[in-house]
Amino acid sequence: EAKPTHNTNTKVVTGLESIAPLISTVEETPEQITTTVQGTIPSWINGNFLRNGPGKFEFGNTHYNHWFDGMAMLHQFKIQKGQVTYMSRFLQSDTYKKNSERDRIMMSEFGTLAMPDPCKNFFQRFLSRFEMIDCWHKTCPVTSVYQVDWSKFIAVNGATAHPHYDPDGTAYNMGNSYGSKGALYNIIKVPPEKTGSNDTLQGAKVLCSIVPANKSHPSYYHSFAMSENYVIFIEQPIKMDLLKIVTCKIRGKALNKGIYWDPNQETVFHLVDKHTGEVIPMKYYTKAFSTFHQINAFEEDGLLMLDICCADGGQAISNYLIQNLRKSGEALDEIYNTTDRTFPRRFVLPLNVTRDTPTGQNLNTRPSSSATCIKISAGKVLCQHEDLHGDELYEYGGLEFPQINYSKFNTRPYRYFYGCGFRHMVGDSLLKVDLTDKILKVWHQKGFYPSEPVFVPLPDAVEEDDGVILSVVLTVSQDKGNFLLVLDAKTFEELGRANVPVNMTYGFHGTFSASA
Numbered sequence: 001e002a003k004p005t006h007n008t009n010t011k012v013v014t015g016l017e018s019i020a021p022l023i024s025t026v027e028e029t030p031e032q033i034t035t036t037v038q039g040t041i042p043s044w045i046n047g048n049f050l051r052n053g054p055g056k057f058e059f060g061n062t063h064y065n066h067w068f069d070g071m072a073m074l075h076q077f078k079i080q081k082g083q084v085t086y087m088s089r090f091l092q093s094d095t096y097k098k099n100s101e102r103d104r105i106m107m108s109e110f111g112t113l114a115m116p117d118p119c120k121n122f123f124q125r126f127l128s129r130f131e132m133i134d135c136w137h138k139t140c141p142v143t144s145v146y147q148v149d150w151s152k153f154i155a156v157n158g159a160t161a162h163p164h165y166d167p168d169g170t171a172y173n174m175g176n177s178y179g180s181k182g183a184l185y186n187i188i189k190v191p192p193e194k195t196g197s198n199d200t201l202q203g204a205k206v207l208c209s210i211v212p213a214n215k216s217h218p219s220y221y222h223s224f225a226m227s228e229n230y231v232i233f234i235e236q237p238i239k240m241d242l243l244k245i246v247t248c249k250i251r252g253k254a255l256n257k258g259i260y261w262d263p264n265q266e267t268v269f270h271l272v273d274k275h276t277g278e279v280i281p282m283k284y285y286t287k288a289f290s291t292f293h294q295i296n297a298f299e300e301d302g303l304l305m306l307d308i309c310c311a312d313g314g315q316a317i318s319n320y321l322i323q324n325l326r327k328s329g330e331a332l333d334e335i336y337n338t339t340d341r342t343f344p345r346r347f348v349l350p351l352n353v354t355r356d357t358p359t360g361q362n363l364n365t366r367p368s369s370s371a372t373c374i375k376i377s378a379g380k381v382l383c384q385h386e387d388l389h390g391d392e393l394y395e396y397g398g399l400e401f402p403q404i405n406y407s408k409f410n411t412r413p414y415r416y417f418y419g420c421g422f423r424h425m426v427g428d429s430l431l432k433v434d435l436t437d438k439i440l441k442v443w444h445q446k447g448f449y450p451s452e453p454v455f456v457p458l459p460d461a462v463e464e465d466d467g468v469i470l471s472v473v474l475t476v477s478q479d480k481g482n483f484l485l486v487l488d489a490k491t492f493e494e495l496g497r498a499n500v501p502v503n504m505t506y507g508f509h510g511t512f513s514a515s516a
Helices: 094-102 122-127 242-246 329-337
Strands: 029-034 036-039 047-056 071-080 083-090 171-179 182-190 205-210 230-235 238-240 259-261 267-273 283-286 290-300 303-311 343-350 372-377 380-384 399-403 416-421 429-434 439-443 448-450 454-457 467-475 482-488 494-500 509-514
Touching (some): 047 083, 071 094, 071 467, 083 494, 182 230, 205 230, 205 267, 230 290, 230 303, 267 343, 283 343, 303 399, 343 372, 343 380, 343 399, 454 509
Antiparallel strands (some): 029 083, 036 494, 047 071, 171 182, 182 205, 230 267, 238 259, 267 283, 290 303, 372 380, 399 416, 416 429, 429 439, 448 467, 467 482
């Protein structure tokens, strides 16, 4: 049933352009093709910009129902000396191979019931849905596309597409494990890669396991946060009904029917010490919200600042069915207006809470911060966020796909983050937020849909925003009118664009790897 979004500041939108072509199957471009550059692409950018997202939604006369289900397509933009080449391939996953062999959907996915297959590999697929090419490799040419099978290394199903890295190369990720007693959330630690070793997961171990509030209804998560000393897991009220999911085949129901939003449950922040693997006994609670992506987290003066993109509702997953995204006219407007907007927020978590810490008073000592954190019992702190934006962001439909200058400022105090504005079901603007005054810098052109902005630092950068933003921009109004956009990260002015003469689908995530 259609309900308006919770946030009273969000605008009801009408007259949205149909974006069906951006959610339609496209062909691979397996050989590198040249692009036409307009303006200037700085010659110091030297490397591969890799992107992923769904690129195929049908096999034969069977089709997928959910946007997250489309077969992953990997895109490579090779940037050298001011020139750009493009190529794309489908990820050769088991699902893709099996579906291709039979020219029909053989494997169950998130929103699609595939007969005659059981849902046994559902968790694997769903929890690694947005997998970057091989997100543990810093670099990887599109030609050697393969998936990492976690279960060979650790008894964990799937892993998020958003690992975090320490400066020394140690990687952290999360995955679930399932046993007779239900689910566990596992934090995984992978030591830095040994030179010359092909085994990227060598030495991977489960740092710790967290027991879900309800073991048979664990929370869905897409990513997690990390500060200098802690991994922060956000247990949100998007729940997975394991019994429903495991029996979906028998009941003839699609898998996402086993995933639901429970607004009566609070969201819980769990802190894990990265060095000892200890789960901190103190739990931090806040009102129900849903999140896909974190912005940053850092520690200062005994407090942990946790910056995340949050929505007050949890309906987004169910609204992103392919049939909804392909709607047009008033039906499309209604889908948009009933999808929760996402906004950047900061939670402040006090780290040194002891038995002697008084209850009932705000423990946030930061003078410039309006967030609150109040100890209400021996093991519980209640947190209320502060907004990391001004009213201007409501005009742009909120912000998702956040990115920062990760290599220099992840886990540290920082000033800027970037993201997509959402005045449509996909991003329709690029935004830069300055945390000192919450003022926005904006790139927007009507009828163009930019993807996640990726920050690439200048080789000899002095300031946090010395560098460029890369984003793939799509349009439905002109055939093959897509391009790679390069913005000056400081001014947000366009430096150049590389026009790509192929049709693409709207994708999720990207990463830039500099050439040696």
